[in-house]
Amino acid sequence: MNVPAAPPDPLQTDIVLRSPAGVRLPPVETVWFTAGDGFRLNFRRLRPVDGVPPRGPVMMVHGAGVRANLFCPPGIVTLPAMLSAAGFDVWMVNWRASIDLEPSEYTLDDAAVFDFPAAVSTIREITEHDTVKAVVHCQGSHAFTMSIASGLLPEVTRVVANSTAMTPKVRRAAAIKLPLAMATLGRLTNFFDPQFGLYPPSFAAKVMDFMVDVTHHECRNKVCKHSSFVYGVGFPTLWSHRNLDAGTHDWISGEFAHVPVSLFRQTLDCLVAKHLVPARDYREIPELLGIEAPRTTAKFTFITGADNRTFLPEAMRASHAFFNSHVPAGSPRHGFKEFEGYGHLDMFLGKHASVEVFPHIVEWLSEDP
Ligand SMILES: [Zn+2]
Known part of the structure; x- marks a missing residue:
């Protein structure tokens, strides 16, 4: 098998975050845990800033071929920093798509069944908090959406999904x-x-x-x-x-x-089907995923950049419509927001994102206790 060499920037890179004005951020810690199939994963954890009323844990899920550090570019006030300053306990998960971990030929199913249920369970156990919120991005959003729509994350209450979710579509x-x-x-x-x-x-x-x-x-x-x-x-x-x-x-x-x-092959299958489809045969993932009602009561906001050249904004609107079509009458509906001038990943890396994007995310996550 043609396995790539280790990435040039090795595991356990220190994350040094620029603090929001007047705030002293705690250091980023590493917490290891084991996925349901034995794969070793970890979190980069940023606790809430001292003295701020606590708002509970938020799990942040990166995309494919990157790592938890991706949310932490060096020059800007990052989303993890803003969440910590707002009182959130931030858990940036290195799931099996992370370049900090052993390369593997995974699928979305593997992460949906084995990574995220174990991740949420670990956060709940350590924080002694019953519920978890989430910010999920790109293929991390696909895998997470597969997991939560399969009913595997009942403790997750609010989700911000960026760029793509249940109904991927590309140019x-x-x-x-x-x-x-x-x-x-x-x-x-x-x-x-x-x-x-x-x-x-x-x-x-x-x-x-x-x-x-x-x-x-x-x-x-x-x-x-x-x-x-x-x-x-x-x-x-x-x-x-x-x-x-x-x-x-x-x-x-x-x-x-x-x-x-293997991930690109599954993405192609999803694009053809016009919704997420499993690549494995796990009994945990329903056959009618993407057609039947998502098995979750979490409230989503679907966000994307209007200039997104990776996944089309209209696909994110379709995910929003799909989730809303299954909301019971009288219940709160899911949110959607498109950001002018932004694309796929500059939503997290952009030099003005702390002013133009992150406040919307922090506000959405802050709405419920
Ligand atoms: Zn360039």
């Missing part, structure tokens, strides 16, 4: 590119990796690097350009350069690495 060019990539590059390697731009270890990696070099001229950051190539079609795909400060643009070089082809 036409990406919808053509993905099956082509599966039929060609996907047969040469078991993992794609934006680090191929810096360290191409195989023939397939060198082919990808050549393809990126001839098609991407939008900046000089090889990992930025490879990320654009791997995650859709755009120049760049995951953010707008105007939204990133120079430090964050440099920093992403160490934040993107291996992602298994």
